[in-house]
Amino acid sequence: MISNMQHTINDTVTISDIGLHSGEIITMKLIPAAENHGIIFIRSDITDGDNVIPALWNNVVDTKLCTVIGNKSGAVVGTIEHLMSALRGLGVDNLTIEIDGAEVPAMDGSAMPFVEAIEEVGLKTQSLPKRAIKVLKGISVENNGTYVHLTPDSKSSFAGEIEFEHGDIGYQRFETQLLNGNFKHDIASARTFGFFHEAQWLRSQGLGLGGSLDNAIILNDDGVMNSEGLRFENEFIRHKLLDAIGDLYLAGGQVLGLYDGIKAGHSMNNAILHELFSCDDNWEYIDLPISQTKSKQTLLEGDLVFA
Numbered sequence: 001m002i003s004n005m006q007h008t009i010n011d012t013v014t015i016s017d018i019g020l021h022s023g024e025i026i027t028m029k030l031i032p033a034a035e036n037h038g039i040i041f042i043r044s045d046i047t048d049g050d051n052v053i054p055a056l057w058n059n060v061v062d063t064k065l066c067t068v069i070g071n072k073s074g075a076v077v078g079t080i081e082h083l084m085s086a087l088r089g090l091g092v093d094n095l096t097i098e099i100d101g102a103e104v105p106a107m108d109g110s111a112m113p114f115v116e117a118i119e120e121v122g123l124k125t126q127s128l129p130k131r132a133i134k135v136l137k138g139i140s141v142e143n144n145g146t147y148v149h150l151t152p153d154s155k156s157s158f159a160g161e162i163e164f165e166h167g168d169i170g171y172q173r174f175e176t177q178l179l180n181g182n183f184k185h186d187i188a189s190a191r192t193f194g195f196f197h198e199a200q201w202l203r204s205q206g207l208g209l210g211g212s213l214d215n216a217i218i219l220n221d222d223g224v225m226n227s228e229g230l231r232f233e234n235e236f237i238r239h240k241l242l243d244a245i246g247d248l249y250l251a252g253g254q255v256l257g258l259y260d261g262i263k264a265g266h267s268m269n270n271a272i273l274h275e276l277f278s279c280d281d282n283w284e285y286i287d288l289p290i291s292q293t294k295s296k297q298t299l300l301e302g303d304l305v306f307a
Ligand SMILES: [Zn+2]
Pocket: 081, 082, 192, 239, 243
């Protein structure tokens, strides 16, 4: 059953895996939550202070290697973007995420393991409509040749492009809309990627300790090092959109607008939300209409439905 009502999940889901940067095994519980609760992380290993961190744009404290959110007491959780992307893609509005470490488990470097874990318990339709953030006028942020443009659109649309000198990447552009199951088909399984020399440097800094060919595409001068190859020819730009979908969900709801990221990363994704919310003329809240008229067969969970 599909609707523009808010959703949580039917039952608690427990997920464990290595943390990309710490190299430690981290356990995370996704727990159903009530209407208008939003997405909230709780650091269950912190017992002597505030361990609650709402997944919101103005709680982002670092964007260098991944998106990190934190609270005033200094509790942080990082690498949230692939999980946030899965929650946006599936249309999960309300969730408590108990986690016993400072980063979300790496899984395979994509959002698909989170999608599959949530689909095992299924989504629960709740009693209030989804509240979206509607973009009212075009805004942009720019930094050193990278851009994000956000413009009005009746749907949640994501586009982006990257250009790397590496022959296996080159120039890639991809566009999608979060409807008709596009997220799961086109985005969710695209893995994060990095270069072998960068991975070596990160390790020398005590970071990326959990990174491996099991949870990232690694490239060296000869090409893709993963023996299984790529999941899509343009897996790299699809992953950049996966990141953008997760980062934009920190708006506190789905954004109705067209995101277009040019060589953009987590820092630019957060910058465009700061720009969006810097002026009341840029946006407004809308309750999504409750559709009675669409054919259920053509719709999937998480789709945006308009009557
Ligand atoms: Zn990513």
